[in-house]
Amino acid sequence: MTITGNEVAVDNQMRRDERQHQSPVNRLIAEAASTTEAISLATGSVAIGSIAKALGIAKTFTSGLGVATLEENLGHLGDAAEAALSRVEKHLEMQGVLICEIERRLNSNELLEGIKAATLQAQRTKDKKRLERMALILANGVAENDLEPESLDDMMRAAVELTDHDIIVLKSIYEMQAYAFTPAEMAKPYNFRVDAIRSKWKDWWKQEEAAYHADGGAAFRSSTVRLQSTGLIASIGLVDVLTGPSVNDFELLVEGKKFFEHLQEINTTI
Numbered sequence: 178m179t180i181t182g183n184e185v186a187v188d189n190q191m192r193r194d195e196r197q198h199q200s201p202v203n204r205l206i207a208e209a210a211s212t213t214e215a216i217s218l219a220t221g222s223v224a225i226g227s228i229a230k231a232l233g234i235a236k237t238f239t240s241g242l243g244v245a246t247l248e249e250n251l252g253h254l255g256d257a258a259e260a261a262l263s264r265v266e267k268h269l270e271m272q273g274v275l276i277c278e279i280e281r282r283l284n285s286n287e288l289l290e291g292i293k294a295a296t297l298q299a300q301r302t303k304d305k306k307r308l309e310r311m312a313l314i315l316a317n318g319v320a321e322n323d324l325e326p327e328s329l330d331d332m333m334r335a336a337v338e339l340t341d342h343d344i345i346v347l348k349s350i351y352e353m354q355a356y357a358f359t360p361a362e363m364a365k366p367y368n369f370r371v372d373a374i375r376s377k378w379k380d381w382w383k384q385e386e387a388a389y390h391a392d393g394g395a396a397f398r399s400s401t402v403r404l405q406s407t408g409l410i411a412s413i414g415l416v417d418v419l420t421g422p423s424v425n426d427f428e429l430l431v432e433g434k435k436f437f438e439h440l441q442e443i444n445t446t447i
Contacts, residue, residue: 249303250299250300250302250303250308251296251299253305253308253309254295254296254299254308254311254312257308257309257311257312257313258292258295258311258312258315258316260312261312261313261315261316261443262283262315262316262319264316264442264443264445265316265317265319265320265443266279266283267445268320268443268444268445269320271445282319282322282324283319285324287318287324287325287326287329288315288318288319288324290324290326290329291314291315291318291324291326291329291333292315294326294329294330294333295311295312295314295315295333298311298333298334298336298337299311299337301337302337304337306341307336307337307339310336310337310440311333311336311337313439313440313441313442313443314329314332314333314336314436314439314440315329316443317438317439317440317441317443318439320443321439328432328435331407331408331432332435332436332439334407335407335408335409335436336440338403338406338407339403339404339407340400340403342396342399342400343400343403343404344437344440345400346397346400346401346404347400347404347409347410347433347436347437348437349381349385350404350410350427350429350433351429351433351434351437353374353377353378353381353429354374354377354428354429355429355434357370357373357374357429358431358434371413371428374413374426374428375413375414375426378426378427394424397424398424401425401427404427404433405427408430408432408433409429409430409432409433409436409437410427410428410429410430410433411427411428411430412425412426412427412428413425413426413427413428414426
């Protein structure tokens with residue numbers, strides 16, 4: 178039996194009403210009832226994820242996607258975003274953020290634009306981990322009240338272009354250089370900061386030499402090329418890796434720090 182948009186809307190409303198006292202996230206999703214039919218007609222599918230429905234992403238944002246992509250990609254993205262935003266809601270409540278402020282963030286045009294950007298990027302990958310990265314970026318943007326559209330666009334693009342190995346390399350660079358973004362470090366002359374970063378790299382190369390040379394450095398070089406192309410790190414010059422070939426040391430950029438932090442799970446145990 179074919180399920181119509183109206184029946185889905187009623188079903189969604191009933192399920193949402195059963196949840197605990199209609200929290201801001203659940204109220205946001207419940208308000209999707211009026212848009213569900215239009216989206217169902219536009220996409221030919223009712224399984225595109227409740228967050229996507231809730232924010233009224235209509236035909237102009239899904240017309241380039243195939244049905245299979247909508248079913249698998251957009252549905253997974255929507256579910257992941259809903260779950261992550263629910264964790265954010267709990268996190269903000271535990272921090273004492275007022276309900277009205279949580280609702281403001283969840284209903285903001287900035288979050289809507291972020292969902293649109295994520296929806297468009299979802300057609301570029303079938304990797305669920307990459308879709309979940311975008312959900313975390315959105316959720317952490319709400320948590321930090323930082324949903325600047327241009328920055329979100331860049332992070333969504335990076336989320337689908339970077340491999341798991343790229344994220345591992347970025348993690349190493351972040352852990353090495355996060356200290357450099359403290360006010361005291363930022364106040365130092367740039368050449369002093371770069372010298373300190375090079376010293377950190379010298380220690381890193383000694384520790385990771387075997388892993389780097391295992392494949393001749395191909396995986397590391399490929400990852401740093403992609404991280405540079407997405408604007409997350411920048412080269413600060415060549416260094417000899419012991420007696421091996423010369424390679425670049427890299428500086429973590431503000432965008433790279435922000436991107437990595439937006440990939441972290443939301444803490445709901447504070």
